[in-house]
Amino acid sequence: MLEFGTVSLEWGTLLFQVIIFLLLLALVNKYATGPIANVLEKRRQYVANEISTAERNRQEAEALLAEQRRLLDEARAESKAIIDRATKQASDEAAKIVSEAQAATERMKASASAELAREIEKAKAELRGELTSISVLLASKIIEKELDAEEQKNTVDKFLTQVGDRL
Template sequence: MEALGINHTLLAQIINFVILLIFLRLVVYKPIVNILEQRQQYIANNVAAAEEERKQAEALRQQYLAEMQKAREEAQAIIQQATKAGEEKAQEIVEAARAEAQRIKESALEEIAREKEKAVAELRDQVASLSILVAQKIINQTITPEIQHSLVQEFIKETGDLPC
C-alpha cells in the first residue's frame, strides 16, 4: 500500500476515526439526542403551561372586570334607589307638614270663632246690664230679677239681629 502512497498510520487513523464515529453514534449520540428532545419537550410543555396560565389569567381578569362593572351598576342602582326614596320621604314630610299646617290653621280659626262668640255673648250681657242700670236710673224704680231677665232676653234678641 505504500506503493499507492497511502500511509498505514493514516489508514489506521481513518479506521479509528470511523470506529469512533460509530461508537459515538451508538453510545453518545442517542442519549444526547434524547436529552435534547427531552429538553425541547420540557421547554414546549413549559411554554404551553405558561400560555394556558396566561389564558386563565386573562379569563380571570375579564371575570374581575365584569364583576367590577356589575358592582358599579349595582352601586349606581342603589344610589338611584336611595335618592328616589329620599325624594319620596322628603315629599311625604312636606305633605305631612302642609297637612299639619292646615290642621293648625283650621284649629286656630275655630278657636278664634269660639272666642269671638264668647266675646260677643259677654258683650251682649254687659250691654244688657248697663242698659238696665241706665234704664233703672232713668225710671228710678226697682227692677226685680224676673223683669231684668226678660229685659235682657229681649235686648239680646234685638241685638242678635244686628251685624257685628
C-alpha cells in the first residue's frame, strides 16, 4: 500500500487499473486507431489522386487552348486571304449576290406571311371548334338535355354568326 498524504493506493487495485487501462488502450488501438488511420490514408490517396487528375486536366486544357489558338490564327490568316481574293473579284458578283439575296428575302417574307396567315386561320378554327363544344356542353347542361347533330350544327352556326369577326 502506498500512501501520499491523505491518498492511499493499494497495489492490487493499482495493478488492476493499469491492466484495464492497457487493455482499453489495445482495444482502442485495434478498433479505432487502425480504422481511422485507414480512412485517413484512403482520403489522402483520394485527394492526391484528385490533385493529379486536376493537374492532368489542367495540362490537357492548356494544350487544347494552345491548339485552339493556333487553329484560330490559321483561320484568321485563311479568312484574310479569302477576303483579299474576294475583294478583287467582288465588284460584279456583289451586285448579283445582293439582288439574289433581296429576291430570296422577299420570297421568304411572302412565304412567312402566308404561313402566318394560315396558322392564324387554323388557330381561329381550332378556337371556334373548342368554343363550339364548350357552348354546346354549357347549353346542354343548362337545358339538361343533349342536342342531336342537326340541332347542334344549327345552334353553332347561329352562335358563330353572332360572334362573327370578334375572334
